[in-house]
Amino acid sequence: MPERAVGVFDSGVGGLTVLRELQYQIPGEPLVYLGDTARVPYGTKSAQTVLRYAHEAAVFLVAQRVKLLVVACNTASAVALDDLAETYRLPVVGVIEPGARRALEVTRSGRIGVIGTEGTIRSGAYERALRAGQPDVVVHAVACPLFVPLAEEGWAGHEVARLAARDYLAPLLAQEIDTLVLGCTHYPLLKKTLQEVVGPNVRLIDSAEETAKAVALKLDAHQLRLPVAANVPTRYFVTDIPDRFERVGGAFLGASLHGVTMVNLD
């Protein structure tokens, strides 16, 4: 019988930035990725609808006998994480708490900016996570709905992205933040442009790396870690035909994508 995998899900390609970090930090662990590309994006949808989708994704991965569930989507982490952890009998890791923890380690002024989708920002999940760690932290959060389509269009370095970033980030810079949490798994693709716009004195927090660390710790804590072995291929599932996922996703994974299987969740 094959070893049980770590299950990772996202609304589409964004979670591949987290998957990439998992492949790097826990080599030898089998991974299963699910992108809900037939219903992407989650960021503009209601908490109620995203919660339903998150459960459908979780049920699919549980049926694949995964040993740990990674919610590699900020919107789904923001609205569904507790509910998933209470429902399924396996450890669940989201992307918000690891990023928030790192931001608190890094900030000197205690003034932290957060950017994300409409759904993530509206949920207030980052403010809650940051205040839980440090009650007097000052948090400024802004939704940046154009960043996802800009990243998927391959326009991360385009003047359009720079102009949009200047507009979205101006109120955060006016608040003199020293740390900016990239609260969406698409945003690491825009890192260079964002760093240019915020300048060298603002530290960007990419939660992919922190999330992978949290997954490694959780595997150890639950004694689910496999002895490091040869790399095993990741299995990929999507809910629309794989064509666009394979084409757009390569930039997020940092490697070419193939052997993707289509499944139906609804």
Place this chain on the structure above:
Amino acid sequence: MPERAVGVFDSGVGGLTVLRELQYQIPGEPLVYLGDTARVPYGTKSAQTVLRYAHEAAVFLVAQRVKLLVVACNTASAVALDDLAETYRLPVVGVIEPGARRALEVTRSGRIGVIGTEGTIRSGAYERALRAGQPDVVVHAVACPLFVPLAEEGWAGHEVARLAARDYLAPLLAQEIDTLVLGCTHYPLLKKTLQEVVGPNVRLIDSAEETAKAVALKLDAHQLRLPVAANVPTRYFVTDIPDRFERVGGAFLGASLHGVTMVNLD
């Protein structure tokens, strides 16, 4: 028993530009609008998935006993219109043929540009409709994926929209088109910016008006037209909670939206 309505569907708010024109051109006809906001957008999804969603929307509207079906979404018209017309026993009108016909009436040089979503452009539906009307027409089609989020963000007049439009439309202008079909129901919101970018010698074709004319003709042809009476309120259904639809949709309808009901299609 209430009079049977004209059913209109779209992936989200875009089709409201068509609905608005129907309210104007066929006053007194009851209208039912369905926005598939839980799965929006269709433009980045595969033909196979959009076809499935279009059937689910059609089945819902047929169950509402509509007398005519308007596919107020270019992507769904491009991939599903014939299939819907063959499946259901009622007249079906899409947005592509009316816009293409108008473009052929208007062009002098026979050089026509088309802009739309990835799905619409990839389908080649506009090229087919234009060539069916005039075999020697020269068609240049370009996908403009950022225009939908720009319109929904309320950034239609923003410098970011102007810059994106310049980039997308440059190859069409290089081809010396004299007519540009707005092949997505979101794009009428960008009309002013697009006209600035293409200059006064390129005529923009907004298919909403032409589609409403086609609907009126089809109702007459099938003797389904009601005698003009007092305006009746439109009924609205969406598949996610109505909050964002009501907030964003007003700009597309040109009026405030309320009394929207949530339904589940899948």
